[in-house]
Amino acid sequence: AKAHGKARHEVFAPSMHAQALKQLHIESDLWRSIERQELLVYYQPIISLTNNSLKGVEALVRWQHPEQGLIPPDEFIPIAEETGLIVALDRWVLQEACQQLSLWQEQFPSVTPLTLSVNFSGKHFAKPDLTEEIDLILDQTSLKGEYLKLEITESVLIQNPESVAEIFQLLRERKIEVCLDDFGTGYSSLSYLHRFPLSILKIDRSFVSNLEIQDSNAAIVRTILAMADELGIGVVAEGIETTSQMLFLKNLGCQWGQGYWFSRPVDSETMTALIASKYGM
Numbered sequence: 498a499k500a501h502g503k504a505r506h507e508v509f510a511p512s513m514h515a516q517a518l519k520q521l522h523i524e525s526d527l528w529r530s531i532e533r534q535e536l537l538v539y540y541q542p543i544i545s546l547t548n549n550s551l552k553g554v555e556a557l558v559r560w561q562h563p564e565q566g567l568i569p570p571d572e573f574i575p576i577a578e579e580t581g582l583i584v585a586l587d588r589w590v591l592q593e594a595c596q597q598l599s600l601w602q603e604q605f606p607s608v609t610p611l612t613l614s615v616n617f618s619g620k621h622f623a624k625p626d627l628t629e630e631i632d633l634i635l636d637q638t639s640l641k642g643e644y645l646k647l648e649i650t651e652s653v654l655i656q657n658p659e660s661v662a663e664i665f666q667l668l669r670e671r672k673i674e675v676c677l678d679d680f681g682t683g684y685s686s687l688s689y690l691h692r693f694p695l696s697i698l699k700i701d702r703s704f705v706s707n708l709e710i711q712d713s714n715a716a717i718v719r720t721i722l723a724m725a726d727e728l729g730i731g732v733v734a735e736g737i738e739t740t741s742q743m744l745f746l747k748n749l750g751c752q753w754g755q756g757y758w759f760s761r762p763v764d765s766e767t768m769t770a771l772i773a774s775k776y777g778m
């Protein structure tokens with residue numbers, strides 16, 4: 498009975514109760530967030546470490562909740578994944594961001610047009626009619642597939658290798674590239690690196706954050722860069738926050754970088770101003 502009492506006490510500890518309630522509220526509000534137009538797309542630049550030019554942007558969703566203010570994705574993406582709402586959410590972000598990229602390409606014509614990276618949850622990526630959905634959006638926004646990149650994590654490749662292989666083929670026909678996000682944090686089985694035609698590895702922030710202090714991180718980053726080079730895969734380093742991290746990665750031969758040192762994710766208007774001023778496009 499004592500053990501029971503303790504367990505029950507833990508379950509109903511006030512903080513957990515509040516947490517559960519908050520989660521319930523978020524869940525029901527999230528269903529209405531799209532039609533209420535509460536979701537926003539922020540953009541973070543992806544920069545060439547060799548010549549500091551702007552390669553493209555990553556779309557990152559935000560939720561402008563009427564009472565709770567701006568909610569970061571880590572607080573609602575997991576809930577959206579559990580409830581299946583993620584498919585509609587990812588589609589909305591894709592549509593919105595493609596529209597925006599199309600505008601930017603028009604406004605800032607360039608020999609190397611900007612690219613757009615969009616995060617895709619596994620549930621969405623494994624959808625059989627995924628490419629039809631993408632075709633429709635590209636068509637509506639007059640955007641070419643070669644400027645769109647989809648970011649997925651390692652777990653997506655492992656959970657569903659057969660259907661994923663088919664999707665890769667369909668995406669390849671459209672010149673849509675796939676990036677492996679958070680590289681190094683997942684299962685780290687390297688076999689899928691040549692099994693699937695991946696275009697870009699994104700080195701997880703955790704390896705970048707104490708690059709100069711921890712020798713083992715530098716060794717891991719060096720190894721990832723050598724391997725990617727061998728396989729003909731590009732590399733983006735995530736979470737660059739300091740000048741020394743940026744220089745370290747540049748000296749190791751990493752092509753692209755992303756992080757607060759360049760810019761935090763910003764709304765579309767701020768990004769437009771950045772493209773015009775800082776990146777001189």
Ligand code: C2E
Pocket residue numbers: 541556557558569570571574583586587590616617618648678679702735736737738755756757758762
């Ligand atoms: P992610 O795809 O790995 O995105 C990078 C995250 O790192 C972003 O967090 C970004 O704001 C943050 N970040 C970028 N540079 C730095 C830096 O220098 N230092 C630090 N400390 N952080 C940095 P954010 O925007 O909060 O997004 C968190 C995660 O939520 C994303 O991680 C992604 O997994 C997920 N997510 C965001 N938008 C979407 C979406 O539209 N669909 C799906 N399925 N997932 C999304």
Ligand code: CA
Pocket residue numbers: 555616648678
């Ligand atoms: Ca990402």
Ligand code: CA
Pocket residue numbers: 678679699701735
């Ligand atoms: Ca990442």
Ligand code: CA
Pocket residue numbers: 679
């Ligand atoms: Ca992540």
